Amino acid sequence: MLIRMATVDDVDAINGIYNHYxxxxxCTFHLEPVTHEERLAWLRAHGERHPVIVAEIDGHVVGWASLSHYRERPAYRNTAENSVYVHPDHHGKGIGKRLMMDLLNQARAIGYHTILAGATASETASIKLHESLGFTxxxxxxxxxxxxxxxxxVLFLQLMLE
Ligand SMILES: CC(C)(COP(=O)(O)OP(=O)(O)OC[C@H]1O[C@@H](n2cnc3c(N)ncnc32)[C@H](O)[C@@H]1OP(=O)(O)O)[C@@H](O)C(=O)NCCC(=O)NCCS
Structure with missing residues (x-):
């Protein structure tokens, strides 16, 4: 499995996974599928401080993860919120954890102080994944x-990075 930065060529694969949910x-509170244009704009708005990464197996994107603004007001600049989505055919293989470990390494390198994850309270897999990485x-x-x-x-889970 390869973990790499997402590119504009990954927009449809990212959306395919997300829109399934x-x-x-x-686990997501979108009610209607995200369009190609919306996802492209979302990806382009993610600059160096807000990486979007994908997991690829045999040339196919099987999961993705991202850091986004928690809130945009500048005093929140050392805080980010993460997302992670794995294709339903590939659950339970460690892909979500690999994506999150890579994302957290990038978050440390960028210098974030803390990371937040919002998880719907009934979403056990998401909660367990984050808790397995030290989120509380x-x-x-x-x-x-x-x-x-x-x-x-909605539960908020938090990891202090420093
Ligand atoms: C949450 C999600 C990303 C987990 O991805 P995954 O690749 O299946 O998870 P992994 O195989 O890497 O498992 C990671 C950890 O989570 C735990 N976990 C994963 N699925 C679980 C489940 N259904 N029930 C309980 N624990 C689970 C595993 O036990 C594992 O812990 P360990 O490393 O201590 O053994 C995946 O289920 C998913 O895409 N869900 C829908 C989207 C979502 O809820 N995203 C989170 C919103 S931010």
Whole structure:
């Protein structure tokens, strides 16, 4: 498996993985698939401090991860929020963990102080993945999401890097 920086050629593969979860799961609170143009703009807005990486097996993108602004106001500049998505055919093979380890190494190199992950409270895989990397649960936001005809709590998990 190769972990590398994402390029504009990966936009459809990134979206293919993500939009599967938009339509089937509550791990993302998008309700409609993200378009090619929206994802391209998202990728282009991710500069050096906000890497987007992909995991590739035999030339196929099987997962991706990113660092994004937690909030844009400048005092938050040493904090980032991460995302990680693995193709459903490739769960449980260590791909999510490899992506996260690479992303956290990049976060340390950039100099981030802390990383946050928002996880829907029912999403055990995401919570366990982050906890396996040292993230701890620091907040539970009650019923902030409404998808598939029900309310969802969101957990914030946090890793201090320095
Ligand atoms: C969460 C997700 C990225 C995990 O990816 P993955 O490649 O299947 O996970 P890995 O095989 O690398 O497993 C990493 C760790 O998470 C744990 N884990 C993964 N899936 C799990 C599950 N279904 N139940 C419990 N623990 C799980 C593993 O036990 C492993 O811990 P370990 O290294 O201590 O053994 C994947 O399930 C996914 O894409 N889910 C949908 C998207 C999502 O929820 N993203 C997070 C939002 S930011």
């Amino acid at each position: 938009v339509l089937t799961a509550v 649960q620091v907040a539970r936001l009650k019923e902030v999401g409404y998808k598939f005809d029900r309310w969802h709590d």
